[in-house]
Amino acid sequence: MSELRETTYLEAIREAMWEEMKTDESVFLLGEDIGEYGGAFKVTAGFLEEFGPERVIDTPISEAAIVGAAIGAAHMGLKPVAEMQFIDFIAPAFDMIVNFAAKSRYRTGIGAGLVIRGPCGGGARAGPFHSQNVESYFANVAGLKMVAPATARDAKGLLRSAIRDPDPVLFFEHKFLYRRIKEDLPVDEEIIVPLGVARIHRPGNDLTIVTYGAMVYKAGDAAERIAGEDGAQVEVIDLRTLRPLDTDSIVDSVRRTGRLLILHEASGFGGFAGEITAPRWLLAY
Amino acid sequence: MSKVDVIMPQMGESIAEGTLTRWLKSVGDAVERDEDLFEISTDKVDADIPSPATGTLAEVLVQEGDTVEVNSVVARIETSGEVGGEAEAPEVAEAAEAAPAVAEQPKAPAAAPAPAVEEPTPEPVAAAAEAEPAEPEAEPEAGDGDGPMTREERLRTKSTPLVRKLAEEHGVKISQITGTGIAGRVTRDDLLAYLESRPAGAAEEAPAATPSAPAPVPGMAVAAPSTGEPGVMRVPIHGATLDIKIPGVTIREGDRVEEMNRVRLRTMEHMLLSKRISAHVTSVTEIDFERVVQLRRKLKGKYADKGVKLTYGPFIMKAVTEGLLAYPILNSTVSGTQIVYRGSINLGIAVSINDGQELIVPVLKNADQLSLMGLASGANELAEKARTKSLDFDDIQGGTFTITNVGVFGNLFGTPIVNQPQVAILGTGVIEKRPVVVQDTMGNDVIGIRHMSYFGLSYDHRVVDGAMAAFFLNKVQDVLENFPDEGV
Amino acid sequence: MTGPDLLKLCRFMHVTRALEERLEVLFKQGHIVGGLYRSLGQEGTAVASAFALQDGDWLAPSIRDMGALFVRGLDPAEMLRQYTARGSSPCAGKDNTTHFTVPELGLVGPISPLGTQLCVLNGVALSFKMRGQEQVCMTYQGEGASRTGASHEGLNFAAVLELPMIVVLEHNRWAFGTRCTSESAVEKWVDVAEAYGVPCAEVDGNDVLQVYDETVRAVARARRGDGMTMIVAETYRMLGHAQHDAQKYVPAEELERWRERDPIARFETYLVESGFAERAELDRMKNDVEKEIAEAAEAVVAEPAPDGEEARTRVYADEALAPPVPWTRRDHVYADLAAFRPTQTRG
Numbered sequence A: 001m002s003e004l005r006e007t008t009y010l011e012a013i014r015e016a017m018w019e020e021m022k023t024d025e026s027v028f029l030l031g032e033d034i035g036e037y038g039g040a041f042k043v044t045a046g047f048l049e050e051f052g053p054e055r056v057i058d059t060p061i062s063e064a065a066i067v068g069a070a071i072g073a074a075h076m077g078l079k080p081v082a083e084m085q086f087i088d089f090i091a092p093a094f095d096m097i098v099n100f101a102a103k104s105r106y107r108t109g110i111g112a113g114l115v116i117r118g119p120c121g122g123g124a125r126a127g128p129f130h131s132q133n134v135e136s137y138f139a140n141v142a143g144l145k146m147v148a149p150a151t152a153r154d155a156k157g158l159l160r161s162a163i164r165d166p167d168p169v170l171f172f173e174h175k176f177l178y179r180r181i182k183e184d185l186p187v188d189e190e191i192i193v194p195l196g197v198a199r200i201h202r203p204g205n206d207l208t209i210v211t212y213g214a215m216v217y218k219a220g221d222a223a224e225r226i227a228g229e230d231g232a233q234v235e236v237i238d239l240r241t242l243r244p245l246d247t248d249s250i251v252d253s254v255r256r257t258g259r260l261l262i263l264h265e266a267s268g269f270g271g272f273a274g275e276i277t278a279p280r281w282l283l284a285y
Numbered sequence B: 001m002s003k004v005d006v007i008m009p010q011m012g013e014s015i016a017e018g019t020l021t022r023w024l025k026s027v028g029d030a031v032e033r034d035e036d037l038f039e040i041s042t043d044k045v046d047a048d049i050p051s052p053a054t055g056t057l058a059e060v061l062v063q064e065g066d067t068v069e070v071n072s073v074v075a076r077i078e079t080s081g082e083v084g085g086e087a088e089a090p091e092v093a094e095a096a097e098a099a100p101a102v103a104e105q106p107k108a109p110a111a112a113p114a115p116a117v118e119e120p121t122p123e124p125v126a127a128a129a130e131a132e133p134a135e136p137e138a139e140p141e142a143g144d145g146d147g148p149m150t151r152e153e154r155l156r157t158k159s160t161p162l163v164r165k166l167a168e169e170h171g172v173k174i175s176q177i178t179g180t181g182i183a184g185r186v187t188r189d190d191l192l193a194y195l196e197s198r199p200a201g202a203a204e205e206a207p208a209a210t211p212s213a214p215a216p217v218p219g220m221a222v223a224a225p226s227t228g229e230p231g232v233m234r235v236p237i238h239g240a241t242l243d244i245k246i247p248g249v250t251i252r253e254g255d256r257v258e259e260m261n262r263v264r265l266r267t268m269e270h271m272l273l274s275k276r277i278s279a280h281v282t283s284v285t286e287i288d289f290e291r292v293v294q295l296r297r298k299l300k301g302k303y304a305d306k307g308v309k310l311t312y313g314p315f316i317m318k319a320v321t322e323g324l325l326a327y328p329i330l331n332s333t334v335s336g337t338q339i340v341y342r343g344s345i346n347l348g349i350a351v352s353i354n355d356g357q358e359l360i361v362p363v364l365k366n367a368d369q370l371s372l373m374g375l376a377s378g379a380n381e382l383a384e385k386a387r388t389k390s391l392d393f394d395d396i397q398g399g400t401f402t403i404t405n406v407g408v409f410g411n412l413f414g415t416p417i418v419n420q421p422q423v424a425i426l427g428t429g430v431i432e433k434r435p436v437v438v439q440d441t442m443g444n445d446v447i448g449i450r451h452m453s454y455f456g457l458s459y460d461h462r463v464v465d466g467a468m469a470a471f472f473l474n475k476v477q478d479v480l481e482n483f484p485d486e487g488v
Numbered sequence C: 001m002t003g004p005d006l007l008k009l010c011r012f013m014h015v016t017r018a019l020e021e022r023l024e025v026l027f028k029q030g031h032i033v034g035g036l037y038r039s040l041g042q043e044g045t046a047v048a049s050a051f052a053l054q055d056g057d058w059l060a061p062s063i064r065d066m067g068a069l070f071v072r073g074l075d076p077a078e079m080l081r082q083y084t085a086r087g088s089s090p091c092a093g094k095d096n097t098t099h100f101t102v103p104e105l106g107l108v109g110p111i112s113p114l115g116t117q118l119c120v121l122n123g124v125a126l127s128f129k130m131r132g133q134e135q136v137c138m139t140y141q142g143e144g145a146s147r148t149g150a151s152h153e154g155l156n157f158a159a160v161l162e163l164p165m166i167v168v169l170e171h172n173r174w175a176f177g178t179r180c181t182s183e184s185a186v187e188k189w190v191d192v193a194e195a196y197g198v199p200c201a202e203v204d205g206n207d208v209l210q211v212y213d214e215t216v217r218a219v220a221r222a223r224r225g226d227g228m229t230m231i232v233a234e235t236y237r238m239l240g241h242a243q244h245d246a247q248k249y250v251p252a253e254e255l256e257r258w259r260e261r262d263p264i265a266r267f268e269t270y271l272v273e274s275g276f277a278e279r280a281e282l283d284r285m286k287n288d289v290e291k292e293i294a295e296a297a298e299a300v301v302a303e304p305a306p307d308g309e310e311a312r313t314r315v316y317a318d319e320a321l322a323p324p325v326p327w328t329r330r331d332h333v334y335a336d337l338a339a340f341r342p343t344q345t346r347g
Helices: A009-023 A047-051 A063-075 A087-108 A135-139 A152-164 A215-230 A247-257 A272-276 A279-284 B090-098 B125-131 B151-156 B161-169 B188-197 B262-277 B290-305 B313-326 B372-387 B466-481 C003-028 C043-050 C066-071 C076-084 C116-130 C149-160 C190-196 C208-223 C252-259 C263-273 C279-301 C308-312 C331-339
Strands: A004-008 A027-031 A056-058 A079-083 A115-120 A145-147 A169-174 A182-186 A199-202 A207-211 A234-238 A241-243 A260-263 B002-007 B017-023 B036-041 B046-050 B055-060 B067-069 B073-079 B232-237 B240-245 B280-288 B332-335 B338-341 B347-349 B351-353 B358-360 B401-405 B424-428 B432-439 B445-460 C058-060 C137-142 C165-171 C200-204 C229-234
Touching: A004 A009, A004 A152, A009 A027, A009 A047, A009 A152, A009 A169, A009 A182, A027 A047, A027 A063, A047 A056, A063 A079, A063 A087, A063 C116, A063 C149, A079 A152, A087 A115, A087 A135, A087 A169, A087 C116, A087 C149, A115 A152, A135 A145, A135 A169, A135 A241, A135 A272, A145 A152, A152 A169, A152 A182, A199 A215, A207 A215, A207 A247, A215 A234, A215 A260, A234 A247, A247 A260, B002 B055, B036 B073, B046 C003, B161 B188, B262 B358, B280 B466, B290 B313, B290 B372, B290 B445, B290 B466, B313 B347, B313 B372, B313 B401, B313 B424, B313 B466, B347 B372, B351 B372, B424 B466, B445 B466, C003 C043, C003 C066, C003 C076, C003 C208, C003 C263, C003 C279, C043 C066, C043 C137, C043 C165, C043 C208, C043 C229, C043 C263, C058 C116, C066 C076, C076 C279, C116 C137, C116 C149, C116 C165, C137 C208, C149 C165, C149 C190, C165 C208, C190 C200, C190 C229, C200 C208, C208 C229, C208 C263, C263 C279
Parallel strands: A027 A056, A027 A079, A079 A115, A115 A169, A145 A169, A207 A234, A207 A260, B347 B401, B401 B424, C058 C137, C137 C165, C165 C229, C200 C229
Antiparallel strands: A004 A182, A145 A241, A199 A234, B002 B073, B017 B036, B017 B067, B036 B046, B055 B073, B232 B240, B280 B445, B332 B338, B351 B358, B424 B445, B432 B445
8 A cells, every 4th residue: 555645636737747757858848937936826836946947948928839839849759748827828829729739640640749738717716817618619629639637636647648648638727626626645656547538426326417627526516415315316427538538438327327417617608518418429329 | 545634723712613715726736735725714813724635635615705613624635645644633523524514505696586576676575685686796606716806806805704794784895995814805903994994974885695694585483593693683473583684775876875964863763763662553633723823813913023933833832731731641751661751741843954854853841831922932942943053952852742743844644753752742734724514603514614734643552542642632622723812 | 052052052943943833734734732822033032041951950931932842852742742632742632732741851831820830840949959959940931921929929939048940031022912011010121030139131032142141140050059040031922822813913013123033043144154054054954854843743643632531530649539420320320329318217
């Protein structure tokens, strides 16, 4: 039994990057205020001292240039992890992500294995440009992968997978969870969570709630309350990865419960829930 | 021996079709690969198109002037050896096969002459269109240089369908314009420059039938393509739609052509508009003017002393205002599905100026509030302004009912066109002595000599029914025949 | 530069022009997929600047810089495959023009939103810097492209991070149908560089030796770790934006003026007058090039178009993740659908 240590969601993200940078010299970080300042949320505090300015690069406020440089570096075999200070600021880099990174392998055969990570989500009293969930903007773009962890363990394990992944991955960290989620994680064990696999957060046979990110906890709380009130058992599926979408897990659960409820934070219209209910893949499986 | 397809290239992402403007080779000619084979013209650009293979031009499938979809096969080249004919872009060949335009035959010159139409008469419409003499530039045979036009002229008349359509809309003959396109072809820019530079009044009649506008087949065109074609009227009929081609006008020797001036253009627009909007009906009544004639004779001098010429007009205007007050529907206008009853009575008085060449309708505002004197002086003033062309914009605005005097030149009565957006117009005929049946003081019917006039009221049947029109006319008649002494 | 190098330079320009002329013929014969964007009149800038690079250096062209690609070792046939979208093309028929990436030759392709390839090339330069390699990067942008947000961010990023980068601003006077004076209020485009705090050289882009000389200086600067240099090449786009553009907005006399400054004709005159080549030799070179290109074109056109199934490949590294084809009807899916209904109800 390995030693356990209480780890926050934020620390889990730090650890993932730290461990990857330790074991793989091609991993490097770039973003705004990530070096000396240590990142707006202090996710990268101490990285500059440990890894030096060549691998922890403070950039101008230029999201397109950040992502562009990440793509070029990825072409050269490096593994860039680009930080968007808030995921809302990914908008200026939209062109680079959608037209360059996502289509690079498809058009030219040369992939762009990079990670773009940043804090998403509301509930932090942060206003309209520091609270958004942007997954739907990118859900339509083939060639991208999207991750939205809810637990510290997943944040760590999924980020390590994302860094190792040969395709561009958007990694949505929920800022509400950064310091609220604390889990005992093994110190010695290498935590790796594969992309594209959902997790049953709470088992049940009466209703399936499909959700991700901070809403996993809302769904869990609701499930407990329902169980207490009338005994019904709600199953909560944490998608963890939005693309590729683990449709098998959803179908399996819904086959058992016969009922499906989808919960997400972002706008409903044109939102990710529509994709989950899309008959296109329901038919395909 | 194999045949290589020659296709209409796509000269831009959005280009869907191209016009083959000129063949540089004839069937049977030897052609080198990459040697220019034909010229095309598209919405965006003109170009010479090189042959895809060396060989003999075996078939020409698209004639000069025809417009076909991109990737349509326009010709076939017979190659002598095993020159990779099969290897020529297979996907293109496939697309070409699917293109319907390939089968399109060149349009026959000047369509088929209409049978047994000896003289071009204005109607029936379709027949006239067909009987129009063929325009010289209408599709000479490809390669035939001996048509009525020289080769150079023929080339100059070549242009894109867009340009031809534009030219037709502006009544310009392509051949009048100096082209700057390939081989002197007329481009859109050339046409626009020409339109901008030409002196006013220089417009020619539009050609009656152009290659791009085939004569309409008289008959029903159910779900026919939308006709943005100039000179074609789309008329819905029971269960179908009829495209009626309004024939162009052929200018004959000795004809004089003159550009309409602005007033004439506006009048044309205004009259056509009214005929399209309103459901016109005309009712006519006959009015005994004896009483008014006597009154006028009595008052003329008095008015003249005040510098006012008293005509029958003010009497009629007075009667009309009485009629409108009694039947306000005649003083209304239609707005969508609503009827707007006008709050004032503003009488439009049609005045002919320039020896009858122009018509203008000054408006006498609030006529119901004016005495006979007021009406007379107001009308005089407006008529004078009209004749001296010093009417203000305000003087011709806001009419709610119009009176037009068709009798001023001696006519019995007229059926005028409603002056939009009004719903009625009164046409007053000549006031003249007529033998009429009257009763003598003993109550016997006798033939008498009276001043009489026919009044024709044209009205918009959308809101004014015949009965209401009759009531109104009767009221006018009643006022005029029993015109009060007082208040004049 | 030696005599043979001068002739090589001349040949690359001929290859560029001959290939573009061949592409124009192919375009009109219906073989080209997408637009054809010619570089007539500005071949000298791309060719001569690329000539200053060395093995291992990287280059990101713009749409009108295919001459630079040939200098970097690209077989002209690859360009023909790109434009005809053959299955054998570097993009496997999925993209066209210069939009391809060949790591072996150090080439990063641009994409249609302009200025973006600079941002990506910055990453390549960054990797050289991180790894302590003495390689440099060079990219191109028309003055129109230099006005995008990506261009600005990219230029600033390269300048601030002192990347080994050469940015050639091809001042060719036209951005599609818009004159350069409507693209920027700066009068002298070298002033743009000042805003980024980097040195800038202004060259006659139609004088290949001047372009070459300045680029050699800029490359040396980048290679010794002194950061980015901009080069503003004064040149002219002698044809419309693409084949659909008849360039009617360009005054004829302006074209005439620039036609006299044609980079190939000027360079050939120089070669003959300086005794580096005989006129006949140059004519023979041109004919040989045109013949080679014509033969290459014939062979490429005969190559097969991409297979339809190719459209679903290379979306992700893991081919199994390719999105399903929605129009493919699979019977088992419908059978499965029948089974897909609630099996439990809660009392």
